[in-house]
Amino acid sequence: xxxxxxxxxxxxxxxxxxxxxxxxxxxxxxxxxxxxxxxxxxxxxxxxxxxxxxxxxxxxxxxxxxxxxxxxxxxxxxxxxxxxxxxxxxxxxxxxxxxxxxxxxxxxxxxxxxxxxxxxxxxxxxxxxxxxxxxxxxxxxxxxxxxxxxxxxxxxxxxxxxxxxxxxxxxxxxxxxxxxxxxxxxxxxxxxxxxxxxxxxxxxxxxxxxxxxxxxxxxxxxxxxxxxxxxxxxxx
Amino acid sequence: xxxxxxxxxxxxxxxxxxxxxxxxxxxxxxxxxxxxxxxxxxxxxxxxxxxxxxxxxxxxxxxxxxxxxxxxxxxxxxxxxxxxxxxxxxxxxxxxxxxxxxxxxxxxxxxxxxxxxxxxxxxxxxxxxxxxxxxxxxxxxxxxxxxxxxxxxxxxxxxxxxxxxxxxxxxxxxxxxxxxxxxxxxxxxxxxxxxxxxxxxxxxxxxxxxxxxxxxxxxxxxxxxxxxxxxxxxxxxxxxxxxxxxxxxxxxxxxxxxxxxxxxxxxxxxxxxxxxxxxxxxxxxxxxxxxxxxxxxxxxxxxxxxxxxxxxxxxxxxxxxxxxxxxxxxxxxxxxxxxxxxxxxxxxxxxxxxxxxxxxxxxxxxxxxxxxxxxxxxxxxxxxxxxxxxxxxxxxxxxxxxxxxxxxxxxxxxxxxxxxxxxxxxxxxxxxxxxxxxxx
Numbered sequence: 012x013x014x015x016x017x018x019x020x021x022x023x024x025x026x027x028x029x030x031x032x033x034x035x036x037x038x039x040x041x042x043x044x045x046x047x048x049x050x051x052x053x054x055x056x057x058x059x060x061x062x063x064x065x066x067x068x069x070x071x072x073x074x075x076x077x078x079x080x081x082x083x084x085x086x087x088x089x090x091x092x093x094x095x096x097x098x099x100x101x102x103x104x105x106x107x108x109x110x111x112x113x114x115x116x117x118x119x120x121x122x123x124x125x126x127x128x129x130x131x132x133x134x135x136x137x138x139x140x141x142x143x144x145x146x147x148x149x150x151x152x153x154x155x156x157x158x159x160x161x162x163x164x165x166x167x168x169x170x171x172x173x174x175x176x177x178x179x180x181x182x183x184x185x186x187x188x189x190x191x192x193x194x195x196x197x198x199x200x201x202x203x204x205x206x207x208x209x210x211x212x213x214x215x216x217x218x219x220x221x222x223x224x225x226x227x228x229x230x231x232x233x234x235x236x237x238x239x240x241x242x243x244x245x246x247x
Numbered sequence: 248x249x250x251x252x253x254x255x256x257x258x259x260x261x262x263x264x265x266x267x268x269x270x271x272x273x274x275x276x277x278x279x280x281x282x283x284x285x286x287x288x289x290x291x292x293x294x295x296x297x298x299x300x301x302x303x304x305x306x307x308x309x310x311x312x313x314x315x316x317x318x319x320x321x322x323x324x325x326x327x328x329x330x331x332x333x334x335x336x337x338x339x340x341x342x343x344x345x346x347x348x349x350x351x352x353x354x355x356x357x358x359x360x361x362x363x364x365x366x367x368x369x370x371x372x373x374x375x376x377x378x379x380x381x382x383x384x385x386x387x388x389x390x391x392x393x394x395x396x397x398x399x400x401x402x403x404x405x406x407x408x409x410x411x412x413x414x415x416x417x418x419x420x421x422x423x424x425x426x427x428x429x430x431x432x433x434x435x436x437x438x439x440x441x442x443x444x445x446x447x448x449x450x451x452x453x454x455x456x457x458x459x460x461x462x463x464x465x466x467x468x469x470x471x472x473x474x475x476x477x478x479x480x481x482x483x484x485x486x487x488x489x490x491x492x493x494x495x496x497x498x499x500x501x502x503x504x505x506x507x508x509x510x511x512x513x514x515x516x517x518x519x520x521x522x523x524x525x526x527x528x529x530x531x532x533x534x535x536x537x538x539x540x541x542x543x544x545x546x547x548x549x550x551x552x553x554x555x556x557x558x559x560x561x562x563x564x565x566x567x568x569x570x571x572x573x574x575x576x577x578x579x580x581x582x583x584x585x586x587x588x589x590x591x592x593x594x595x596x597x598x599x600x601x602x603x604x605x606x607x608x609x610x611x612x613x614x615x616x617x618x619x620x621x622x623x624x625x626x627x628x629x630x631x632x633x634x635x636x637x638x639x640x641x642x643x644x645x646x647x648x649x650x651x652x653x654x655x656x657x658x659x660x661x662x663x664x665x666x667x668x669x670x671x672x673x674x675x676x677x678x679x680x681x682x683x684x685x686x687x
């Protein structure tokens with residue numbers, strides 16, 4: 012019994028470790044590591060909009076513009092190098108060009124915005140577009156077009172998105188559900204092996220072995236049905 | 248009654264008589280087997296390293312073009328994968344669906360296409376099932392290598408194999424095919440144990456054609472098997488002729504060489520890379536591994552009573568020397584495991600060092616970049632793992648990543664060399680035991 016406990020502890024620790032690994036470096040909103048992460052990171056804090064960028068210690072140019080129908084106020088620069096980075100902040104438009112290198116890990120700016128309905132971004136990396144590296148409100152919340160517009164309610168709508176609708180869980184659950192014959196067969200085989208382990212360890216000591224076995228297989232079938240509905244809900 | 252007898256005989260022949268006839272041990276054996284299989288099954292559908300795709304791409308190319316010698320370097324390995332893929336293709340629609348992706352020439356496009364396929368988990372499971380089969384066969388072969396008449400120790404060997412982190416990592420996370428070569432090598436060792444000396448050497452020759460590494464233990468096997476001076480010549484010739492036979496056969500069948508390309512591959516280069524320059528800028532150098540290898544072979548040569556267990560110890564020493572001194576890829580560590588799991592029974596401290604080796608290997612993965620770190624998880628969600636900040640830029644952000652890894656590589660080397668010393672002590676103990684037995 013002590014061995015079964017220690018095995019279950021190991022399994023729990025492994026699952027927790029996997030979750031920690033998966034959650035590190037991206038899926039917790041917009042966190043990024045300056046000088047290691049690569050791309051644009053845009054988020055909202057209160058009424059302020061933050062636009063920052065980072066690269067893994069390589070010479071890289073970040074340039075672009077932000078256009079709005081509101082009024083930009085109270086802007087602040089972060090990590091800005093006056094001699095090489097240029098920014099022009101107008102009432103409804105911000106244009107910038109900045110370079111990162113081996114010593115300069117990240118740059119950015121943030122601003123308040125009043126009376127706007129949208130923000131329009133045109134962001135480039137090395138004078139080209141790489142939409143997968145533009146994270147708006149969350150890791151891999153990428154725009155679909157080179158010049159993209161977000162509504163005022165974009166960030167609050169994004170907050171209502173559940174964890175299972177975000178990467179990597181969304182893709183993982185999609186693959187499991189769209190390949191359901193494999194998934195159910197796989198779970199069934201895993202279940203049989205687990206029941207066999209239980210049979211030779213726990214059930215063999217019980218009096219009514221057949222009943223325990225029947226219950227175990229009934230539970231396995233119930234788990235299969237449950238997994239189907241859970242996946243349907245998560246993917247749906 | 249006859250059926251029961253048949254199954255009993257079958258059980259004895261698979262599990263060995265020692266284990267099958269001991270109810271308590273048989274039950275524990277079954278429990279370990281199930282738990283080990285469970286761990287393997289959990290990992291099978293979700294992880295792979297890019298090389299798995301390359302292996303099956305070569306097999307798909309062979310099926311598509313009808314040219315069995317498509318893979319110049321590993322013809323026999325390619326033939327095994329081709330045959331297996333051909334069967335899979337005939338049975339499973341999932342493989343047919345992914346076949347065009349396998350034939351894609353652009354490696355990056357094929358990798359993306361493979362990972363984004365909705366049935367990638369089915370495909371990965373089927374691809375890795377081949378390695379699971381060889382793994383299971385190996386775990387039953389390993390039972391026969393040592394501890395005859397000692398069921399408890401046989402069970403320990405089995406436990407150390409089935410829960411071995413290197414085996415689980417290399418086969419079910421990394422998904423490399425070295426287990427096929429290990430399987431053939433184990434057959435060669437079993438034949439050697441049963442004193443089928445010529446067959447042992449010929450089969451080892453076949454293992455060399457599958458993978459380069461068994462060639463390292465060929466001299467030890469020859470020295471173990473020789474009984475007379477004539478045997479030196481005959482067995483050396485058998486070893487050479489086994490390899491030559493494979494070479495001639497592949498040249499006739501496919502018009503290509505199997506053995507010669509192996510000598511030009513990086514495997515052989517890695518043996519020669521660690522060197523001591525005797526004078527800076529001159530030609531004079533000592534290849535460190537070759538020097539250590541010669542010491543190991545000579546020390547085995549000078550052992551008067553060469554038992555099978557001592558021979559296995561020397562094989563372990565050779566692979567430890569290789570891992571300790573030369574550049575290696577993660578899957579090469581698999582070649583060490585069959586020998587270590589037997590020694591663990593006598594010296595448990597080696598088991599702990601082996602786990603430390605595994606932990607260090609996880610850090611050494613940084614050597615090979617994203618391909619063997621975050622991309623291993625790409626089947627789950629390739630976009631996420633492609634754009635996720637990798638471990639290398641994070642290390643590089645604070646410290647030179649090569650320097651960082653090399654610190655751990657040096658610790659790995661130190662531990663491997665220390666393990667060699669512990670095995671040396673174990674060999675001394677085995678020699679003393681055999682002398683004592685003789686006296687009694």
